[in-house]
Amino acid sequence: xxFAVLPTLVDLIAPPRCAVCGDFSIAGERDICSxxxxxxxxxxxxxxxxxxxxxxxxxYEAELRAAVLALKYGGQQWRGGPLGRAMASLSxxxxxxxxxxxxxxxxxxxxxxxxxxxxxxxxxGVARTLGCRLAPRxxxxxxxxxxxxxxxxxxxxxxxxxFSACAPRGARVLLVDDVTTTGSTLSxxxxxxxxxxxxxxxxxxxxxxARLDDDSLSGS
Ligand SMILES: [Zn+2]
Numbered sequence: 337x338x339f340a341v342l343p344t345l346v347d348l349i350a351p352p353r354c355a356v357c358g359d360f361s362i363a364g365e366r367d368i369c370s371x372x373x374x375x376x377x378x379x380x381x382x383x384x385x386x387x388x389x390x391x392x393x394x395x396y397e398a399e400l401r402a403a404v405l406a407l408k409y410g411g412q413q414w415r416g417g418p419l420g421r422a423m424a425s426l427s428x429x430x431x432x433x434x435x436x437x438x439x440x441x442x443x444x445x446x447x448x449x450x451x452x453x454x455x456x457x458x459x460x461g462v463a464r465t466l467g468c469r470l471a472p473r474x475x476x477x478x479x480x481x482x483x484x485x486x487x488x489x490x491x492x493x494x495x496x497x498x499f500s501a502c503a504p505r506g507a508r509v510l511l512v513d514d515v516t517t518t519g520s521t522l523s524x525x526x527x528x529x530x531x532x533x534x535x536x537x538x539x540x541x542x543x544x545x546a547r548l549d550d551d552s553l554s555g556s
Contacts, residue, residue, distance in 0.1 A: 337344050355418035356403045367418030375400045378427035381544045384519025388526050388537060390421055391430050392544030393423035396515050404514050404543055406428050413452045420461020420512075423542055428466060434510040436471040437463050441499070458542060459512040468510075473531075474503045475525055499525050507532035516541040 354362050354369035356376075364368045368376065378393045394400045403419065406412040413522035447453055456472065463470040479498040503509060511525050516539060526537035 347529060347536050350414070353414075355415045355422065357399050357475065358403075359405070368422050372399055376426050377429055378423065378424055380430060381516070382519075383521045384526075384539070386519075386523045386526065387430065388523055388539060390516055390519060390522060390539035390541065390544075391427050392541050394543050396543035396545035396547075402545055403424075407454045407457070408450075408514060411450075413454070413457060415528075416452075416454055416457020417461040417464070419542055420458040420463075421465045422461075423458065423461040423540065424465035427540060431510060432508075432536070433539065434468070434508045434536075434538065435467040436474065436507060437512055438471050438475050438503075438525070438529070440511055440513040440521055441475055441477045443479075451540055453499075455513050458514060462512055462540065471503075471509075474507075474509070475499055475501045475529060499528040501525075501527045501528040501532035501534070503532045503534040506535045507533070508536045509534050511537060511539045513539065513541045515545055516545045517545050517547070 351360055352362055352367075353360050354372055355367050356372035357369060359369050359371075375398065376394045381390055383389050383390045396404065403415055406417065409414040431488055437459050439453065439455040441455050442450070442455070459470055462468075476489055477498055478500050507529075509526075509529050511522055511529075513522065519539070522539040522541075525535075526539075529537050
């Protein structure tokens with residue numbers, strides 16, 4: 337898919353920009369400008385209902401929310417790598433031991449429409465910084481579910497079953513996604529991976545939102 341490669345080539349020749357606010361005036365090799373660093377304060381957030389532990393690099397608000405929206409809906413694939421690198425370097429000390437990273441997979445329809453997978457772009461940045469394995473084949477989405485923003489809590493529960501996995505027995509997996517709210521998507525992924533034999537699953541996301549009614553949120 338040449339159109340998916342093109343943004344990567346553009347990334348290589350474009351001047352560095354802050355991956356959060358998009359400003360061009362960042363110094364040296366840094367991916368985030370000094371004004372945006374305070375937005376990234378990784379912390380463990382409330383575990384998912386099934387107990388799955390999750391770390392979020394920041395809160396889904398202000399410039400970080402705008403950056404997620406630009407990455408997710410604005411065609412700005414270039415933000416994924418540097419945001420992933422930043423979330424990895426800041427949260428490295430908080431992460432449990434794991435054998436491989438797995439990005440929460442998008443639906444086939446959204447991947448076609450978007451031309452890239454924003455969670456995978458983040459995971460690739462995380463993997464590059466931590467020097468760990470990326471395992472995109474361990475998990476796939478089997479059902480094109482409705483946008484999560486349109487679902488109530490009961491509807492979210494039906495997301496379980498939308499994923500299938502083929503992880504090696506005993507594997508410890510760190511799931512990567514852009515935003516987590518109730519944790520239902522991470523839990524559904526974890527359930528599939530554990531059914532396949534994974535021993536421990538945890539989550540790392542760029543942002544956390546406690547709001548269920550934000551129209552900008554969706555499962556992938
Ligand atoms: Zn910035």
